[in-house]
Amino acid sequence: MATAIAEHGLKEKLESYKQDHILACLDLMPAAEQKALLEDLSEINFAQLAARYQTYLRSLSAGNGEKVFDTAEILAPPLSKNFFSLGEDYLREGKVGIFLVAGGQGTRLGFKGPKGCFPLSPVKSKSLFQLFSESIRALERRYGRRLCWYIMTSRENDAQTRSFFNDNQYFGLAPDHVFFLLQAELPSLDREGKLLLSRDRLVSKNPDGHGGALTAMNESGALQDMQEKGIEELFYFQVDNPLAKIADPLFIGAHAEHRAEMSTKVVEKTDPAERVGIIGKINGRMGCIEYSELTPAETAEKKADGTLRFASANIAIHMLKRSFIEKLTRDQGFALPCHIAVKDIECLAVQGGTLMPVTGRGIKFEMFIFDALGFAQRSVTMQVKREEEFSPVKNFDGVDSPQTAKRAMIQLFTQWLKNSGKAPPCPDDLVIEVSPLYALDEAEFRKNYTPPASFSSPLYLGP
Ligand code: UTP
Numbered sequence: 001m002a003t004a005i006a007e008h009g010l011k012e013k014l015e016s017y018k019q020d021h022i023l024a025c026l027d028l029m030p031a032a033e034q035k036a037l038l039e040d041l042s043e044i045n046f047a048q049l050a051a052r053y054q055t056y057l058r059s060l061s062a063g064n065g066e067k068v069f070d071t072a073e074i075l076a077p078p079l080s081k082n083f084f085s086l087g088e089d090y091l092r093e094g095k096v097g098i099f100l101v102a103g104g105q106g107t108r109l110g111f112k113g114p115k116g117c118f119p120l121s122p123v124k125s126k127s128l129f130q131l132f133s134e135s136i137r138a139l140e141r142r143y144g145r146r147l148c149w150y151i152m153t154s155r156e157n158d159a160q161t162r163s164f165f166n167d168n169q170y171f172g173l174a175p176d177h178v179f180f181l182l183q184a185e186l187p188s189l190d191r192e193g194k195l196l197l198s199r200d201r202l203v204s205k206n207p208d209g210h211g212g213a214l215t216a217m218n219e220s221g222a223l224q225d226m227q228e229k230g231i232e233e234l235f236y237f238q239v240d241n242p243l244a245k246i247a248d249p250l251f252i253g254a255h256a257e258h259r260a261e262m263s264t265k266v267v268e269k270t271d272p273a274e275r276v277g278i279i280g281k282i283n284g285r286m287g288c289i290e291y292s293e294l295t296p297a298e299t300a301e302k303k304a305d306g307t308l309r310f311a312s313a314n315i316a317i318h319m320l321k322r323s324f325i326e327k328l329t330r331d332q333g334f335a336l337p338c339h340i341a342v343k344d345i346e347c348l349a350v351q352g353g354t355l356m357p358v359t360g361r362g363i364k365f366e367m368f369i370f371d372a373l374g375f376a377q378r379s380v381t382m383q384v385k386r387e388e389e390f391s392p393v394k395n396f397d398g399v400d401s402p403q404t405a406k407r408a409m410i411q412l413f414t415q416w417l418k419n420s421g422k423a424p425p426c427p428d429d430l431v432i433e434v435s436p437l438y439a440l441d442e443a444e445f446r447k448n449y450t451p452p453a454s455f456s457s458p459l460y461l462g463p
Helices: 002-007 010-016 021-027 031-042 046-061 081-092 128-143 158-167 210-220 222-229 249-257 296-300 322-329 369-375 402-420 442-448
Strands: 069-071 096-101 149-153 178-182 185-187 205-207 233-238 262-268 278-282 285-289 312-321 339-351 354-366 381-383 432-434 459-461
Touching (some): 010 021, 010 031, 021 031, 046 339, 046 354, 081 128, 149 210, 178 210, 178 222, 185 354, 210 354, 233 249, 233 322, 249 262, 278 312, 278 369, 285 369, 312 322, 312 369, 322 369, 402 432, 402 442
Parallel strands (some): 096 149, 096 233, 262 381, 432 459
Antiparallel strands (some): 185 205, 278 285, 339 354
């Protein structure tokens, strides 16, 4: 092993960065495992890792630093009809790609498997991936062309995600228009800044956050693919929001009309206690103000009309100009800042002369996509209705859980039904599901809905 370590010049590096506890671990491993771990270690940028740990240490003592927060200019309804038709033109002309981030670990939901496979819809228990696929098929039908869907996965869920699509015949989408790309990982540390050994005897790492999407697009060839296909704009959304209006023409049009490089949809925050990021200005630059960064006074501050001042809640739906992503990722020195989360990490530790599985608190580093807002020269912040567009599945139960998301879907579809004026009085406990292939939005519902011969709950409308 000594030769192998010398070959990699690792001993000195591990010692100088105070990571030499790894040498003791290596001593306890058979040759094949040592080789794999050494290779893994040789890819680590130790200087960068040390800098990240310093960020963690600073975060323990610092408050907000010198950050000054302000509100962003909000584009709120009624919006110009021209935005909608411009967005539709972009879709018809094939200028829009769809980008889904689905690489997260979904720890809070506690579902075994990728979150996109979670059976969510209220009547048919369709998975999130199926719901999104049906929306994309409906858009393809409406705009008369195939759309390209880029799905970012992580090492932990890539194989399962791909098999899920394969086993389900891509839910009717053209497989050559679905592009999977793998996000990178960052090493986790214990709270003393030491590298951890994962259960598979490699360096313990975690996915690099949804902000990793930018480099993943570049390194996977997705950006190149977009350029070849004439895609100019990307619609970005998260896997946990079944109400996301995929490739909403209004949003696309508003973003394009303003020649924005990156735009965001927000909903109005009405409860000061809601733990949600606020799209606003940080030291004069657009960004997302995390709820923990505002003082209690700022969180509760009201405007003259009685609404909250910091009210534009980030729902993680963005438009990104391809040329903007290219500009950022092709700059060698570009990196989004690292955020820190202290979480339980399963790893191995030397105990009684062997490597034993343990779970301890450790530091995970992640990048967040909203930090790219600060690099955009122009940005649109568009306010939409929460009940129509946002109900994330984050937790196993309680707020933002499968139950609340199902309820939000039922409420939205019930509203469509009532507004159509063609339904009998709806029972209070109506359970209804409308497939995106039946109606993508309320206007389409109104057009397509013909009351069934007998109206009963649960009611499923779709193919
Ligand atoms: P969350 O911040 O909710 O994280 O992700 P999560 O990992 O899914 O869930 P928890 O925190 O472990 O419970 C928001 C979105 O960003 C994606 C997720 O898949 C989700 O769509 N994401 C998050 C990634 O694609 N990669 C990451 O590294 C993190």
